Amino acid sequence: MANNVYRPIRADLLEVKPETPTIKTFRIAPDEPIAFRAGQFVQLTVPGVGEAPFTPSSSPSVQEEMAITVLRTGTVTDVLHQMEDGAELGLRGPFGKGYPTEKMQGHNLVVVGGGVGLAPLRSLLHHVFEHPEDYGRVAICYGARNPSELLYKDSFADWVSDQVSFDVTVDVPDETWDGKVGVVTNLLEDFDFDIEKCYVVSCGPLIMLRFVALTCLNVGFKPEQIYLSMNRKMSCGFGKCGRCNIGPLYLCKDGPDVCYDEIKDYKDAFSV
Ligand SMILES: Cc1cc2nc3c(=O)[nH]c(=O)nc-3n(C[C@H](O)[C@H](O)[C@H](O)COP(=O)(O)OP(=O)(O)OC[C@H]3O[C@@H](n4cnc5c(N)ncnc54)[C@H](O)[C@@H]3O)c2cc1C
Ligand code: FES
Numbered sequence: 001m002a003n004n005v006y007r008p009i010r011a012d013l014l015e016v017k018p019e020t021p022t023i024k025t026f027r028i029a030p031d032e033p034i035a036f037r038a039g040q041f042v043q044l045t046v047p048g049v050g051e052a053p054f055t056p057s058s059s060p061s062v063q064e065e066m067a068i069t070v071l072r073t074g075t076v077t078d079v080l081h082q083m084e085d086g087a088e089l090g091l092r093g094p095f096g097k098g099y100p101t102e103k104m105q106g107h108n109l110v111v112v113g114g115g116v117g118l119a120p121l122r123s124l125l126h127h128v129f130e131h132p133e134d135y136g137r138v139a140i141c142y143g144a145r146n147p148s149e150l151l152y153k154d155s156f157a158d159w160v161s162d163q164v165s166f167d168v169t170v171d172v173p174d175e176t177w178d179g180k181v182g183v184v185t186n187l188l189e190d191f192d193f194d195i196e197k198c199y200v201v202s203c204g205p206l207i208m209l210r211f212v213a214l215t216c217l218n219v220g221f222k223p224e225q226i227y228l229s230m231n232r233k234m235s236c237g238f239g240k241c242g243r244c245n246i247g248p249l250y251l252c253k254d255g256p257d258v259c260y261d262e263i264k265d266y267k268d269a270f271s272v
Contacts, residue, residue: 019152146174202229
């Protein structure tokens with residue numbers, strides 16, 4: 001990280017890949033390599049506009065460049081979505097702890113993504129695919145509002161193996177869709193492996209995370225087996241501004257991926 005933690009590292013936008021009508025993946029090369037763990041996030045600066053937090057969707061084993069998959073939603077992301085290859089950006093970070101991959105070694109994983117929430121999880125999946133011997137079975141469960149909003153469609157087939165299963169559902173089908181219909185939590189009721197030796201990792205809208213946690217408890221997981229990416233609003237990224245607390249936790253430095261056991265008793269845990 002740079003000495004002045006507020007100063008972004010200059011970065012080049014190498015490639016922009018449209019994923020869905022509202023989501024694009026940006027391949028970015030910082031002037032200095034940024035080493036990050038799966039689940040850690042960066043603050044991305046769009047010069048003259050502002051900065052916003054994003055979790056890289058690329059492999060943590062590559063430090064010279066990173067991919068960030070971004071839903072267009074407001075000031076920074078609107079301008080970012082209009083940018084083209086060769087544009088100048090800034091990056092600061094990484095921030096947060098990232099997923100507890102050491103703790104997860106030797107366990108089965110249930111990876112639950114909703115909408116653009118599959119993006120941060122893709123970084124964890126890259127890590128797991130690069131270290132298959134460290135993990136047991138992996139069940140990827142993915143849900144989106146409709147088929148046109150599914151991310152990384154070209155990769156789904158490559159992810160599946162003897163070790164990895166992939167299940168997908170949409171809330172609202174269209175004429176192209178002959179798969180499952182319904183909310184992503186419907187995919188969480190039946191696993192053909194031991195859920196006692198298993199962690200659940202989920203990223204998506206806060207309301208979805210709440211129901212993922214409740215459904216997992218119903219099917220027999222314990223709160224300490226459930227990790228949720230609490231991507232609420234953040235500003236400084238390192239515990240100074242007080243924008244991101246749940247109880248005593250600073251999501252920017254203690255998270256953003258936190259164990260459900262640590263937040264379940266706070267009433268405002270799932271408010272924006
Ligand atoms: C740790 C972390 C990781 C994230 N990773 C990703 C990612 O990989 N891909 C991605 O697309 N987005 C991600 N986000 C969300 C992203 O930071 C926001 O969408 C972004 O800040 C919006 O900036 P903006 O200036 O375009 O929108 P603004 O103009 O600031 O806001 C537009 C609208 O979006 C709402 N909004 C802004 N930020 C958030 C937020 N964090 N959660 C919910 N609603 C919000 C505002 O309330 C407003 O309604 C992440 C957020 C955090 C905290
Ligand atoms: S984002 Fe500033 S304290 Fe967490």
